[in-house]
Amino acid sequence: MAAEAGISRGTVSRVLNNEPYVSETARRAVEAAVAKVGYVRNAAARNLVTQRSRAIALIVHEPHSVVLDDPNIGNILIGTNAVLSDADHQLVTLMIDSQRDSDRVIEYLRGGFVDGAIILSARTGDPISEAIAELGLPASFVGHPPDAPAIPFIGIDNRAAAEAIVERLVATGRRRIGMLASGLDRDSGQDRLAGFQAALGDLFDPALVVRHPFYSYAAGAEGMAELLERDPHIDGVFAASDAVAAGAMDVLHRQGISIPEQVGIVGFDDSSWAIRCTPLLSTVRQPAETLGRRAAQQVLDQLLDGGEAPDGVILPTEIVWRASA
Amino acid sequence: MAAEAGISRGTVSRVLNNEPYVSETARRAVEAAVAKVGYVRNAAARNLVTQRSRAIALIVHEPHSVVLDDPNIGNILIGTNAVLSDADHQLVTLMIDSQRDSDRVIEYLRGGFVDGAIILSARTGDPISEAIAELGLPASFVGHPPDAPAIPFIGIDNRAAAEAIVERLVATGRRRIGMLASGLDRDSGQDRLAGFQAALGDLFDPALVVRHPFYSYAAGAEGMAELLERDPHIDGVFAASDAVAAGAMDVLHRQGISIPEQVGIVGFDDSSWAIRCTPLLSTVRQPAETLGRRAAQQVLDQLLDGGEAPDGVILPTEIVWRASA
DNA sequence: TTGTATGCGTTATCAG
DNA sequence: CTGATAACGCATACAA
Numbered sequence: 001m002a003a004e005a006g007i008s009r010g011t012v013s014r015v016l017n018n019e020p021y022v023s024e025t026a027r028r029a030v031e032a033a034v035a036k037v038g039y040v041r042n043a044a045a046r047n048l049v050t051q052r053s054r055a056i057a058l059i060v061h062e063p064h065s066v067v068l069d070d071p072n073i074g075n076i077l078i079g080t081n082a083v084l085s086d087a088d089h090q091l092v093t094l095m096i097d098s099q100r101d102s103d104r105v106i107e108y109l110r111g112g113f114v115d116g117a118i119i120l121s122a123r124t125g126d127p128i129s130e131a132i133a134e135l136g137l138p139a140s141f142v143g144h145p146p147d148a149p150a151i152p153f154i155g156i157d158n159r160a161a162a163e164a165i166v167e168r169l170v171a172t173g174r175r176r177i178g179m180l181a182s183g184l185d186r187d188s189g190q191d192r193l194a195g196f197q198a199a200l201g202d203l204f205d206p207a208l209v210v211r212h213p214f215y216s217y218a219a220g221a222e223g224m225a226e227l228l229e230r231d232p233h234i235d236g237v238f239a240a241s242d243a244v245a246a247g248a249m250d251v252l253h254r255q256g257i258s259i260p261e262q263v264g265i266v267g268f269d270d271s272s273w274a275i276r277c278t279p280l281l282s283t284v285r286q287p288a289e290t291l292g293r294r295a296a297q298q299v300l301d302q303l304l305d306g307g308e309a310p311d312g313v314i315l316p317t318e319i320v321w322r323a324s325a
Numbered sequence: 326m327a328a329e330a331g332i333s334r335g336t337v338s339r340v341l342n343n344e345p346y347v348s349e350t351a352r353r354a355v356e357a358a359v360a361k362v363g364y365v366r367n368a369a370a371r372n373l374v375t376q377r378s379r380a381i382a383l384i385v386h387e388p389h390s391v392v393l394d395d396p397n398i399g400n401i402l403i404g405t406n407a408v409l410s411d412a413d414h415q416l417v418t419l420m421i422d423s424q425r426d427s428d429r430v431i432e433y434l435r436g437g438f439v440d441g442a443i444i445l446s447a448r449t450g451d452p453i454s455e456a457i458a459e460l461g462l463p464a465s466f467v468g469h470p471p472d473a474p475a476i477p478f479i480g481i482d483n484r485a486a487a488e489a490i491v492e493r494l495v496a497t498g499r500r501r502i503g504m505l506a507s508g509l510d511r512d513s514g515q516d517r518l519a520g521f522q523a524a525l526g527d528l529f530d531p532a533l534v535v536r537h538p539f540y541s542y543a544a545g546a547e548g549m550a551e552l553l554e555r556d557p558h559i560d561g562v563f564a565a566s567d568a569v570a571a572g573a574m575d576v577l578h579r580q581g582i583s584i585p586e587q588v589g590i591v592g593f594d595d596s597s598w599a600i601r602c603t604p605l606l607s608t609v610r611q612p613a614e615t616l617g618r619r620a621a622q623q624v625l626d627q628l629l630d631g632g633e634a635p636d637g638v639i640l641p642t643e644i645v646w647r648a649s650a
Numbered sequence: 651t652t653g654t655a656t657g658c659g660t661t662a663t664c665a666g
Numbered sequence: 667c668t669g670a671t672a673a674c675g676c677a678t679a680c681a682a
Contacts, residue, residue: 008669013661021667043436045659047369048674055438079422090433093418095406108415113380113438217601250601259466276542278576286620331652338677346651370675373658 016041018206047112055090056299057114057210059128061107061121062097070215071242071271072129072288073120076142079292085301089115096128106131116299118292119151123186127185138309140295143206153312154294158188161284161317162195165266166238169325170199174236174264178208180223180248182215182240189240192268196238210245215240217273220247228255236325237265242273249277249324264325279323287315327589333582341366342404372437380415381624384430384453386420387444396596398445398615401467404617405443407456412625414440421453424432431456441624443467443617444476448511463627463634465620469512478637479619481512486609486642490591491563494523494650499561499589500582503533505548505573507565514565517593521563545572550641553580561650562590566606570621574602574649587627589650604648612640 007029015030033039046054048054058080060073061131084091093115094105105128109117116138122129132139141153146200146324169177177312179196183189197204210226212219219241224247227234237247245267257263265276272283298310331352339347340355372378385398396633402418409416417439419430430453434442441463447454454471457464458475458623466478494502504521524528535551537544545564549572553558570592572586582588584604594600595610596613623635 003584009660010662010670016669017661023667024667040435042373043433043438044369045674046374046436046661048367048373048659048676049661051674053369053438055433066458078422081422081426085423085426088429090429090438091420093420095402095418097403097406097417098410101406101410104413104415105411107365108368108380110365111371113368113415114376124676203581217597246601272542272665278504278575334676335654336652339652342677351652371677373660373675374677376658532655532664554677578671 005174005288013035013307026173026318038239039158044287047088047277051112052115053113054088055092055114056084057105057117058091058093059142060093060095060118061117061123061128067153070121071269071273072236072286072291075288076219076292077293079289079294080296081292082294083296083300087296089300090103091296102127109137110135118295118299121186121188127303130146138299140298140321142291142295144191147157150309152298152310154291154298155314156291156313156317158191159195160239161319162268163199164195165284165319166199167262168195168319168321169236169238170203171245172260172264173201173272174325176231176234177203177236177238178210178227178231178234180220180227180237180239180244181209181211182213182219182244184211187212192240205294207231217243217247221246222247223247224251235263237263239265239267242267242269242271242281243280244272245324246277249281253278260323260325270320274320274322277324281324282322285318285320287317289317335495341602360560360568377436377440378438379413380417380439381409382416382430382434382442384415384444384499385418385420386448386451386453393448395402395446396594397611397616400613400621401445402618404614404619405621406617408618408621408625414625416621425607427452428547430442434462437451440628441465443620443624446511446513449533460477463624465615466637467625469621470515476636477623477635479616480637480639481616482639483516484520484523486644487517487563487593488524489520490607490609490644491521491524492583492647493644494561494589494591495528497585497589499650500528501530501533501556501559502528502561503535503552503556503559503561504547505552505562505564505569506534506536507538507569509536510538517563517565531581532556537569542568542572545569546576547572549573549576562588562589564590564592567592567596567606570606570649571594571598571602579601583650585648591650595645599647601643602649607647607650608645610641610643610645615640 007026012030015027074140081091096102096105099155117132119129119141120141122141139151141151157249177200181193205219207230210223212223237248239248252259252263259265267281267283270283274281276282294313302309332351336351337355340352406416419432421427442457444454444466447466464476466476469480497584502525506518509592532555535548537548562573564573570590576589577584577588584590592606592608595608599606619638627634
């Protein structure tokens, strides 16, 4: 390449990086040679000397339950990508589906393929989170932090949001209120349950909490059937997500129970499920795209501002009051 | 690092790569030193000399319509990741959401960050596909190939599948059959429309084809309303996807039209939408996970077998006959 | 079996 | 403004 332009490698490098102090003559010679040879600079060599890759990883755990069922992930991705794209960084999404994946991803992170990472739906004791903390890799969690206090996060207050929406369920006169709880292995799931309990106070009855690992339609259908069996006189339901609520509503319909007259029901997420129920579902809106944007910004800030990790941030949620309760 | 073990760098390298011809003594010394220093080898340096990264890109176009609404993408991802994981390669997902993203991804590919690529939902004249062909990067399309004949693909026969399911719609006595067509800017969308027309023969009426850019619930709802306006006596509908079908069914219900008595309807994908309709939706099942697996395998084959690009492969689909038609 | 020397393709640091 | 030259951290051919 340098030979092709008849110019030293140093000057070629300067031209390619738009550095000042390079003559028009040299610039044109290089550009011509580049076009002729179809030259493209090698990233590995560049990363080796600059110690940066201009790439940020977005790590997603467990595709079965998360990628497939979580309506927020798409919007989080869009927000993250938009911010990184503006900053001319490449977003690379890494999926973890097995122990082996986890080990390989850690290797990938340690290998310097990325300058930072955003972690979705981490769980406590997550090896990835530990590896990142240990590496000192600039990072940010979307959602509540596990026990890696060194890493900042962007989240919502699941507990307060759950409490708020359930409170209004109570305010409309419901007294036998059950919960279809999902994802209790994560803080978000636990917090929604805690908010539910807080809103109910004395009305809370642990027997009316049905647990399921996933936030799925099927979980809602099975859970609702179970709930009706435990107490046929249920008059309110808080579903851990809109998909869960949709499953529950179909079971209620099938049993001839009217919504919201006999049973009021509310969900979480304000996803596409919420607007294709009959009646339309009251739910909590998560600012998914903003979560993604802010997380990306947090990582970029650490990259530029010398690695100082910012604090965690809680974004407000909004209750969307529709017809189901 | 070499100093820490009191051993030459050459031997250290051999130990780390599990090469033969290295004594137990040396191996143990290196392992001890690695553990002590917390050593991890630099990927950039390694890639520079080996000219490989052991990473494969999966490129997704347009997250709004694809990531968010396509029920297949999750399973494709799972299949791809499973195969690459077994081969000890890292899958990195790249999302394209703008012209800028497209340019950056091309840079990323050219920079040698990945050894191969899998392209989802490419469209004809796609700059990414052209760049890959030009680079000679081992690659595979999931879905029909655009006009880049050098790149192999894994797909389904959208035309035949559409034709098959519509034929049975005809066989059940429907005569005024409409189509809610989506994604006509891609081959898959065009092929489904072609199959629809082929199955109908003389019954085909272009006025009964309603077009929409996306495969969404909303597209189905709007499209069905439009279709009923064009001909209130419609008795059959082929929706380009299950989500579209779901939207259409809700409109039919709302207008008091019974399914399948007055109108028979069929979809495409066999996604979660299909089993939460009333009645359950008859549809075409796509082997999404297998598509992902095979695409990954095609890329790996090119990596190992010296770059010879295999031919395209068409996987069979299956009609799932339920109650909606 | 092990050490030594060389090169991978850039950027960065100097003199010029 | 430009051209040498030294890293960057690893793999590898060759010599020992």
